[in-house]
Amino acid sequence: xxxxxxxSLEDAVNAEMNRPNEPIKMRGDQVTVHYxxxxxxxxxxxxxxxxxxxxxxxxxxxxxxxxxxCLNRMNDTIDSARVGGKITLDSEDIYDPKIDxxxxxARVGMVFQKPNPFPKSIYENVAYGPRIHGLAKNxxxxxxIVEKSLQKAALWNEAKDRLxxxxxxxxxxxxxxxxIARAIAVAPExxxxxxxxxxxxxxxxxxxxxxxxxxxxxxxxxIVTHSMQQAARVSQRTAMFHLGYLVEEGPTDxxxxxxxxxxxxxYITGRFG
Ligand SMILES: Nc1ncnc2c1ncn2[C@@H]1O[C@H](COP(=O)(O)OP(=O)(O)OP(=O)(O)O)[C@@H](O)[C@H]1O
Ligand SMILES: [Mg+2]
Numbered sequence: 001x002x003x004x005x006x007x008s009l010e011d012a013v014n015a016e017m018n019r020p021n022e023p024i025k026m027r028g029d030q031v032t033v034h035y036x037x038x039x040x041x042x043x044x045x046x047x048x049x050x051x052x053x054x055x056x057x058x059x060x061x062x063x064x065x066x067x068x069x070c071l072n073r074m075n076d077t078i079d080s081a082r083v084g085g086k087i088t089l090d091s092e093d094i095y096d097p098k099i100d101x102x103x104x105x106a107r108v109g110m111v112f113q114k115p116n117p118f119p120k121s122i123y124e125n126v127a128y129g130p131r132i133h134g135l136a137k138n139x140x141x142x143x144x145i146v147e148k149s150l151q152k153a154a155l156w157n158e159a160k161d162r163l164x165x166x167x168x169x170x171x172x173x174x175x176x177x178x179x180i181a182r183a184i185a186v187a188p189e190x191x192x193x194x195x196x197x198x199x200x201x202x203x204x205x206x207x208x209x210x211x212x213x214x215x216x217x218x219x220x221x222x223i224v225t226h227s228m229q230q231a232a233r234v235s236q237r238t239a240m241f242h243l244g245y246l247v248e249e250g251p252t253d254x255x256x257x258x259x260x261x262x263x264x265x266x267y268i269t270g271r272f273g
Contacts, residue, residue: 024048025050026089028067042244043085053216067241113196115172123163126146127145176197195224216236231252237251
């Protein structure tokens with residue numbers, strides 16, 4: 001007999017949603033970061049699983065953005081930053097000297113806290129990346145990439161009649177979706193998002209959150225957020241940082257209902273941070 005109790009059905013659904021068996025897309029192994037003499041990250045081990053949303057949480061200054069920037073070598077752009085340990089993408093060391101950083105950042109794209117469209121048209125914002133990476137053979141192909149990217153970013157309907165208008169003329173929430181379209185346009189495998197909704201109102205936030213959930217099907221996403229509700233809504237796994245250490249990491253529902261570490265408990269219940 002194969003009768004599923006309500007509880008075991010719920011467990012099965014949860015297990016499916018957490019998809020613990022998804023392959024590891026990126027792995028941080030004993031990651032350290034120094035800014036000059038100051039150490040910002042201490043031996044962080046964290047796996048990012050494919051087609052999942054991993055949320056990074058923790059109080060201000062704990063190293064979330066620093067860790068995120070390690071994943072596509074954006075810390076390379078900060079003179080004082082030194083990264084140690086190992087970070088892999090599909091088991092390949094991304095700090096290996098033979099890695100082309102421009103190509104890496106196309107595979108591991110980034111969306112920032114403040115929407116930052118280029119001072120160009122909506123079309124050009126999305127077309128720029130595919131053009132420099134040679135992803136389109138002709139104008140028709142480029143048009144198609146632009147349209148598809150705007151569609152995936154849930155902006156096409158609002159933007160299709162104003163593609164030649166400046167991206168900066170869109171509302172904040174639309175600009176953030178434009179930046180997501182720009183990230184998607186170069187066919188990344190991983191999208192890093194550093195507090196992507198912090199400059200948005202609740203309606204625009206809801207749209208971007210819905211979008212993140214849809215994007216998970218095709219991409220792997222790592223998101224930094226200060227909103228516990230947002231982490232709970234959009235992520236399958238959550239990693240808690242504190243003072244440069246990874247405190248714990250696990251399925252989001254467990255992290256928010258039954259964390260192992262008291263610091264996580266204190267943070268999610270608003271006792272500090
Ligand atoms: N460019 C930098 N130069 C020097 N120190 C830095 C730099 N960026 C970050 N730090 C330091 O590294 C530590 C971690 O900072 P980080 O920005 O990663 O924290 P965070 O968790 O993202 O914080 P927040 O939630 O406020 O964005 C902090 O002590 C910060 O002051
Ligand atoms: Mg930050």
